[in-house]
Amino acid sequence: MATVTVYGPPLSTAVSRVLACLIEKDVDFKLVSVDMSKGQHKSPDFLKLQPFGQVPAFQDEHTSLFESRAICRYICDKYADRGQSLLGRKGGGPVERARIEQWLEAEGQSFNPPSSTLVFQLAFAPRMGLPQDPAAIELNEGKLGKVLDVYDRRLEESRFLAGDEFSLADLSHLPNGHYLTVAGKGEIFASRKNVARWWEEISTRPSWKKVVEMQNTPPAS
Amino acid sequence: MATVTVYGPPLSTAVSRVLACLIEKDVDFKLVSVDMSKGQHKSPDFLKLQPFGQVPAFQDEHTSLFESRAICRYICDKYADRGQSLLGRKGGGPVERARIEQWLEAEGQSFNPPSSTLVFQLAFAPRMGLPQDPAAIELNEGKLGKVLDVYDRRLEESRFLAGDEFSLADLSHLPNGHYLTVAGKGEIFASRKNVARWWEEISTRPSWKKVVEMQNTPPAS
Numbered sequence A, B: 001m002a003t004v005t006v007y008g009p010p011l012s013t014a015v016s017r018v019l020a021c022l023i024e025k026d027v028d029f030k031l032v033s034v035d036m037s038k039g040q041h042k043s044p045d046f047l048k049l050q051p052f053g054q055v056p057a058f059q060d061e062h063t064s065l066f067e068s069r070a071i072c073r074y075i076c077d078k079y080a081d082r083g084q085s086l087l088g089r090k091g092g093g094p095v096e097r098a099r100i101e102q103w104l105e106a107e108g109q110s111f112n113p114p115s116s117t118l119v120f121q122l123a124f125a126p127r128m129g130l131p132q133d134p135a136a137i138e139l140n141e142g143k144l145g146k147v148l149d150v151y152d153r154r155l156e157e158s159r160f161l162a163g164d165e166f167s168l169a170d171l172s173h174l175p176n177g178h179y180l181t182v183a184g185k186g187e188i189f190a191s192r193k194n195v196a197r198w199w200e201e202i203s204t205r206p207s208w209k210k211v212v213e214m215q216n217t218p219p220a221s
Helices: A013-024 A044-049 A068-078 A093-127 A134-157 A174-185 A193-203 A206-216 B013-024 B044-049 B068-078 B093-127 B134-157 B174-185 B193-203 B206-216
Strands: A005-007 A030-032 A057-059 A064-066 B005-007 B030-032 B057-059 B064-066
Touching (some): A093 B064, A093 B093, A134 A193, A174 A193, A174 A206, B013 B068, B044 B057, B093 B134, B093 B174
Parallel strands (some): A005 A030, B005 B030
């Protein structure tokens, strides 16, 4: 029986980050839907799990946690022996972990802000019947392009962002990157030779394909 | 002799985050100035250390690193036995670390975006002779206030964000928080009872006072 519970819809980028991590680590989990259109993420019970009223929230037999990247780190620490060693090998030492952490932070601080805005504008606003903001789209495409230029130089010398192994630093880009490609902006990856190769490799991993399948499966009623 | 080198001006919020961490961990370091007004952070040599052309960069006998929060985690992992245990006690296990990580991520993802914009608008734009954007200031004061409302509820039940001990999650708020108070916006902390107590306690730690002293000392010519 799964002792891990994730609260939130797989369509959420932050929820899908945690799901991809759990699948890579071969950890069973239960997904509990949170109907954000009904404001369930702002209910008093949910706020006990996630004080900001955001998704995901995470719970196991030891703790409850929020913030997708913190949850992923915990999963990697707790299940260090299982699945892909996403945060460095067990006993790999602080340097090995830090080389992953610096690119995971680059994702959170440099890739995420412009790509989140683009995902909202291009993927979520149309679904929610909200008008798009062409100036915000143009501005953030420019910002994201500059970030990906740095990635392209890095990925010329390295198979993955942190080195020869797929890590949490790569995985963390999948949720926003996926929506960008679905929204017809895949060119931002494809037009950069090394980013294109990297994106093709990480986005076709079986773990991520499973997450996309979950996103495309209507929730049980 | 210090084996740790930090590149960048202490006036930078990200540099000062790393300095506060090193002082808390009682680690000797050498600070190498990077004259950003002369574009030194975009020089080919510096880009080898920090591919995005930002500060700080970090170097010791084992590695070079970028991204202030990743550098801080590395310092905590490498010097686990020394100074304040900012990322959980050695052998404290994954839950203890994760409870800190979730609030460190809250800082990076929720507190940092609006507070960075405010710091730029209120502290740096005037120094650089740039016009301020009143709409951006108002918008981000509102966003930051909502984040601090969540903090105030958390700090009603807990001395520090992650529990009874000062941690990296608290420390990481000092650089932006400091500039907000210097720019006359201290009310955003002071008007919230528990946040006010917390801010007073963390911002008067000897480590942070030393960093502010470094910020106020003109660089040696």
